[in-house]
Amino acid sequence: MAADTRVDVLRRLPLLARLLKSRAFQPALMLLTLFVFTLAILTGWFGTPAGSRNFGIVFVWIVWWALLIVILVPFFGRLWCMICPIPAPGEWLQRRGIIRRAPGKLRSLHRRWDRRLKNMWLQNFGFLTIATFSAIILTRPNISAWVLFGFIVLAIVLSLIFDNRVFCRYVCPVGGFIGLYAMMAPIELRARDCAACKAHRTKDCVTGSAAGYGCPWMVYPGNLQRNTYCGLCMECLKTCPKDNITIRVRPVGADLLVMKEHRLDEAYKAFIMLACALLYSVVLLGPWGWLKDAANMESLPAWAAYAAAFWGINLLVLPGMFGGVTIIARFAAKQTAPLRQLFIDYAYALVPLGLAAWIAFSLGFVFANGSYALSVISDPFGWGWNLFGTAELSWTPILPGAVNLLQMGVLTGGLLFGINVIHRVAAHHSPGRALHATLPFAGLLTTLTLVFLWLYLG
Amino acid sequence: MRMVLYASLLVIALVALWLLLPTQSQAATTHHVTIDAAQYEFSPGRIEVAQGDEVIITLTASDVVHGLYLDGYDIEQQVLPGVSQQIRFFADQPGKFRYRCSVSCGALHPFMIGELVVSSNAPFRQAVAAVLLAVAGSIFYLSRFRSSQNEQGSETTRA
């Protein structure tokens, strides 16, 4: 846990540091993703309604999703937020520039974001809402495109009313869970020496300077301890006059144990994400057609029942089970901290398991349907084009045999990591009786893992 | 107290080892199964056979054109409504293999999935055994080597 096990990447790779400090770096990547994003919306609106032959569906929900949850988030945390096209137009309007550092303040109505919304709750409910309609959104190019378009419009509108990345920080349903799971990533952006930041009077990383803008994510890099709300935009790297900001390689999941930052909204994000991974595995990858029909809104009453069950399991059943185990653990370990506090602290053990579950779920359909990417790249609209000669490639699942093995490995890793987090949290609350609190949670986490294993392999 | 814990861990480990034992095989039989494909479900959605059995599937479609692709066996067969098809193979590999619709059949086509379970499903038993052993091992490790650190448990919060 000590800082010396962490590797200062930017000191070792000065070229990377120079690249990240370039004002053109982030916009260049954003322009690239904006191009793909615009193409995804256009194909959704004007292309074939057959999802598996539509660039928008295939590139957003298979290629981008796989990239995000299997590679970007677990290994690089919020890296996607650095290159995400959705807030880009709004941010550029706000800044009155794409690459240049425009002088003066940001241009917006400078409204204050309501204090009661300065948390993940909007993101929690936003994600649940999208998830309730997922069978529709994931499969209908037109609807999918309208959702993406809605996101970009909302991001622009919010950036005209409020300063900075209010959309990313408090609204974006994807940003919420990326923030949660970014805590697992083995990289972090931090101040090299926090004391130097404390002593620094002008705090250019917050106020901005001629070199760059004040932190658009509204965090103070000087005492940053977690990846959760740092969007890796690299503005502080540019503004810090003391070259005190860096990127480090660090132990996986280190942020989970920053106890004083634990909050109920984040704990609920962990519950919601784990429950959704489970429900998606059952509904989308399971053999039960009636569930798919309900999720697909074949009949409104069935869908209403499905939605109610979906929200109930997310908000009541899983947190309820977890609360029950917390009561047992608190009693067994004779812990004195308030139940609410313990409930929140232990919930962070669901982060590694939840991420593992999402990876396992995603592997289950990404390998099976990845080959669609080859055909849609040649015929993005399903208009009979053949740009690269791959339009007629038939659907072929890739490596179906390896998927189960990967799923098992990832889930086991997530489980062991989760138990380890439980034990550390328990040791914090009852140093002498950490194991007493660990065992009940180990039982719950193992059971959840076995349920996933049964769904995938059993 | 500690002895109770170790005894429980031992039991868990033994259960895991039992899962790894080879199961006795029965004489191979032939299964005749009719699978009907309709948006977005195969009926039946789950078929269980024993390793080495012969499986003869009569595949029908009852609404639109569907197909059946069987993971792991690399079998693919299209089926038109009204014209049934036969698929025949030996279930020589153990495990759970999904059969997926292979012809785009509507919005939820990518999620039209059924399951062939070839018992005794060694991969699943091995996975469960691996999880149980890993959990037992990790609890043993925590109780044995991490408990001495318990008094400094507060090190987890950094200033």
Place this chain on the structure above:
Amino acid sequence: MMKRERLARLLVLGIFVALPLALLGYQYGLRPLTAPHRVIDIVAAAPEAGGFQPDSIQVQTGETVTLRFSAPDVTHGIAIGPGLGIDIGSVEPGQVREITLTFDHAGTFTFYCNTWCSRDHWRMRGVLSVYDTDGSLPAPSRDPVIDQLVAEGVDIDAAHSGQTNHTEAVALVPSPERGAVLLPNLTVPHEVGNSQRRRTHTLAEAAALLQAANPTASEQDVIDAAAALWLPSPAPPADTARLYQQNCAACHGETGSGQSLSTITTASEPAAFADFSYMLHMRSDVLYAKIRRGGMGTDMPNFGTLFMPDETWALVDYLWGLTLAAE
């Protein structure tokens, strides 16, 4: 810095304005304009979702047109008839299948779906009118077989099941193979031996005539001999089996059992050609008429605008094959 800024702004403009304009402009403007001949994009959707759009196409003789079919929902099969022998095959969702045609004679044709795609599948048809250079369109020719039936006063739509007089015959299982062996030793009346006449009379009547000519023959012998005569010879071409599977099997069953798909709900039970008691009193020309004209009051569609008369007769022969080979 300002140079890069300007480039970036240009790129944003490119993404938001030039990209859509270029893509849509090419597809809807440039592509049709630069094509060497007329290109007609046809969306092939299930009838409940609009069927063929457009469902009516006009071309001139000698004009070359490319028809591009795309399916937005499920797999369809596209064919054009009658008498053109065009079967483009299946069009899967999101795929485009095209065919370039030049018509040398005027006429009215039908482009249709020949793969079961929905409850109303058979409604999925469009009209392709080929006008002569003088702008005329030949009137559809009348079908002499149907005209003859109407002149005779035969009710093509009369219910056939359950009006059996020869109940005893129903219990018999016809064996055309056995009948073929027996035939040389039987007296075959002139009317029964005439293959043209067989099309306008029932097997039951032929059996009665055979029985009258051969009083000593058993009932089974007579039925078998009649069955041997009714068994199409030569067997219908292989195309016919495909035609039956594409257009008939979904309702009448692959083997003619009359057992249809669970999702199909027809006004009346589809006819079971494998049921000898149904076919025993069925005239071939009535079957022909039912196929071409459709069954009034049932959900049997008309196929006269899709198939040539000889294709239809081959289908009737195929049905007899199902009846007599079923056992």
